Amino acid sequence: MNLSIVILAAGKGSRMKSPKAKVLHEICGREMLYYTIKAAREITDDVIVVVAHQKDAVIAAMENHFDNLTFVTQDAENFPGTGGAMMGVHPRYEDVLVLNGDMPLITPSSIKQFIANPSDIVMSVIPLNNPSGYGRVIIENDQVLRIVEEKDATDTEKAINTVNAGVYAFKHHVLQTYIPRLSNANAQGEYYLTDIIEMARNDRLSIAPLYVEEVEFKGVNSKNDLAQAEMIMMDRLRRTWMDAGVILQLPETIYIEEGVKFEGECIIENGVRLCGNTLISNSHIKAHSVIENSVVKNSDVGPLAHLRPLSVLEDTHIGNFVEVKKSTLTGVKAGHLSYLGDATIDSGTNIGAGTITCNYDGVKKYQTIIGKNVFVGSDTQLVAPVEIADHVMIAAGTTVTAGKYESDILILSRTPIRKVAGFFTKFFGKGK
Ligand code: UD1
Ligand code: MG
Numbered sequence: 010m011n012l013s014i015v016i017l018a019a020g021k022g023s024r025m026k027s028p029k030a031k032v033l034h035e036i037c038g039r040e041m042l043y044y045t046i047k048a049a050r051e052i053t054d055d056v057i058v059v060v061a062h063q064k065d066a067v068i069a070a071m072e073n074h075f076d077n078l079t080f081v082t083q084d085a086e087n088f089p090g091t092g093g094a095m096m097g098v099h100p101r102y103e104d105v106l107v108l109n110g111d112m113p114l115i116t117p118s119s120i121k122q123f124i125a126n127p128s129d130i131v132m133s134v135i136p137l138n139n140p141s142g143y144g145r146v147i148i149e150n151d152q153v154l155r156i157v158e159e160k161d162a163t164d165t166e167k168a169i170n171t172v173n174a175g176v177y178a179f180k181h182h183v184l185q186t187y188i189p190r191l192s193n194a195n196a197q198g199e200y201y202l203t204d205i206i207e208m209a210r211n212d213r214l215s216i217a218p219l220y221v222e223e224v225e226f227k228g229v230n231s232k233n234d235l236a237q238a239e240m241i242m243m244d245r246l247r248r249t250w251m252d253a254g255v256i257l258q259l260p261e262t263i264y265i266e267e268g269v270k271f272e273g274e275c276i277i278e279n280g281v282r283l284c285g286n287t288l289i290s291n292s293h294i295k296a297h298s299v300i301e302n303s304v305v306k307n308s309d310v311g312p313l314a315h316l317r318p319l320s321v322l323e324d325t326h327i328g329n330f331v332e333v334k335k336s337t338l339t340g341v342k343a344g345h346l347s348y349l350g351d352a353t354i355d356s357g358t359n360i361g362a363g364t365i366t367c368n369y370d371g372v373k374k375y376q377t378i379i380g381k382n383v384f385v386g387s388d389t390q391l392v393a394p395v396e397i398a399d400h401v402m403i404a405a406g407t408t409v410t411a412g413k414y415e416s417d418i419l420i421l422s423r424t425p426i427r428k429v430a431g432f433f434t435k436f437f438g439k440g441k
Pocket of ligand 1: 019083088093156201203229
């Protein structure tokens with residue numbers, strides 16, 4: 010589409026009360042600016058992002074997700090505010106859509122509505138029960154007269170509950186006419202993009218309000234807003250995956266990030282947390298398990314299991330209180346209470362309760378490699394680096410010291426039992 014989209018992402022976001030730039034705060038595991046850019050990118054190739062505050066961090070984070078974005082740096086010291094943000098922008102096309110970068114819930118279909126309207130300017134408005142925090146929009150006869158920012162509003166203006174959602178469709182020449190004329194004579198000493206409306210109106214340009222809903226146009230200014238936007242986004246993700254055939258039990262208790270993917274028939278029980286670029290394929294994830302950046306295929310996990318980043322499970326059973334990190338388990342059973350880190354474990358192997366890979370010596374991490382059909386007895390410690398061939402039995406309670414172990418052996422390290430006759434009575438006395 011021949012449309013330029015400008016996303017304003019240069020502000021400090023002081024109401025977030027955070028050292029981190031506002032647009033880098035995350036929703037469902039991705040920075041909120043990612044979602045705004047993603048929606049814009051589905052519509053056009055000319056996406057311009059205005060940056061200033063923490064610009065290096067913002068650019069680096071977005072280049073991690075997208076190629077060929079145009080970044081423009083705002084002179085925020087001399088020209089602060091959303092109008093100041095537009096001063097160095099050179100859109101490629103005559104139709105320009107301006108979006109605030111703190112609107113992660115916007116969708117491509119809602120952006121398209123702005124282009125369909127023939128008015129000189131189209132701007133988004135939302136009727137809200139509680140309009141606080143937003144600029145108020147003064148509308149007469151379906152034409153927008155002006156926008157007044159909350160900090161500049163009189164009490165009567167504050168009572169208006171029709172607010173500016175922060176999306177505007179302009180013609181490029183309209184921006185070229187009015188941006189240089191903005192002034193900063195207001196409560197915040199900022200150049201407000203919203204002041205264009207009144208100037209354009211005085212010149213008899215037509216300015217149509219486009220009524221939109223907060224579920225797509227919510228501005229995130231505080232940590233409360235962030236949490237609410239995340240709930241809306243998470244709800245969308247859950248519905249999308251249920252539509253795709255995933256079973257979510259008590260869906261509102263399940264946390265799913267944007268990068269998570271499912272294949273085939275999956276059952277996700279209540280209280281599960283799925284993060285990063287996790288792939289779950291034909292698997293059952295039981296209650297209160299946490300899976301981060303891992304792949305789980307034809308397996309069952311939990312309840313109360315923890316797969317940390319870069320774990321790959323296939324045809325595997327993981328039970329309660331098992332923690333797996335950066336390990337590949339294929340055809341393995343690890344039913345209870347274990348830590349398996351930096352390990353590769355092959356099919357038919359059973360990991361007894363209380364098995365620990367001692368992968369860290371305080372300086373470096375080491376690998377544990379276990380072959381096929383190994384029986385690892387309960388309470389085994391594997392002091393890495395350790396390599397165990399196929400068909401090995403490890404007796405319960407064994408400390409397997411570092412080294413290579415050949416096939417078809419029993420590995421056993423056990424302190425011999427001592428029996429001290431009469432000890433109990435002697436120690437506790439008779440009658441106990
Ligand atoms: C803005 C609107 C307000 C509207 C609200 C909708 C103005 C003056 N006000 O207010 O009418 O109701 O959005 O959510 O536009 N930014 C820059 N450079 C700056 C300042 C801000 O790029 O110097 C960016 C921010 O990073 C942010 C966006 O512009 O993504 C909006 O800024 P913000 O401070 O959140 O404006 P609001 O007070 O919410
Ligand atoms: Mg805002």
